[in-house]
Amino acid sequence: MSNGRPVNLSRRALLGAGAAMAAGLAAPAVLAQTQNTVEMEQELSSNIRRNMSSFRSLQWQPYFSDTRNGAILVDTTSRALHFWSEDQSIYKLYPTSVPLTEDLTRRGRTQIVKKVIGPDWRPTPAMKERNPEWPDYVPPGPDNPLGTHALYLSWQFYRIHGTHDTRKIGRRSSNGCVGLYNEHVAELFELTKVGTQVLLI
Structure with missing residues (x-):
């Protein structure tokens, strides 16, 4: 001892x-x-x-009144995404990337409004202003910053998506979105639906 x-x-x-x-x-x-x-x-x-x-399982009750349509909690401090199925029989915990800075971070309640396999990507006007050398459009594929799957939120320009650059996971590395490993976002994609609740804290 x-x-x-x-x-x-x-x-x-x-x-x-x-x-x-x-x-x-x-x-x-x-x-x-x-x-x-x-x-x-x-x-x-x-x-x-x-x-x-700092990367531990949580209960849904402190964050949601119910789990109707499923529920996603993104904790930007621990850099983790929690998912509960509507019937609460499935719970998943994934490591994520989070926004680079506080001014790029948005918190609050939203929901999934669209799901896309093989998303394309266009930088937002603010991104182009910060990085004028970036392309105006990136088609689906290995160079796409949204990875293999994207869950579009009701907030304009905000998504939960995959990434081909696995070094970004667990770090402050995004321009506002929440990034997951491609295999994790593919699994989450199958578990969620349009209307799944999302809360970022």
Whole structure:
């Protein structure tokens, strides 16, 4: 035990320390190395626990009065999307990308108004103003920033969509939309319908 918590020594560290002592070698140096290994493993474990604590399952009741047509909660702080089916038999939790800055972030209630497989993309006027070098139109395909599927929201220009650039997930990387891995948005696409409730917090 260390600080009241169990210590998991790696098999390699234990065997190394035992062999050194059996051979009469400099055991203190090997034990110091073993202690360093233990401390590194504890620190890594602590970091993993902290990351997982912000990405946890939630109940729908604090956010919705019901789950009619299904319900989606997007938490821009934990960068996670939660989905509950209408009958509450299905719950999904996905990592997301979120807007780059606070002024690009919109919060509140909306709903899915259109679903598209293989969406095309046009930058908004604000995007073109910020990035005049961007193309006016990108057809469906591997270069499309909306990925393989898009769920259009009642707010103009806002979507929940896939991305071919997987480095964006889990980061502040979008111009306002919510991005998911393509395989996740494909699954969400099948679970949702036009009229599914959406809340961004």
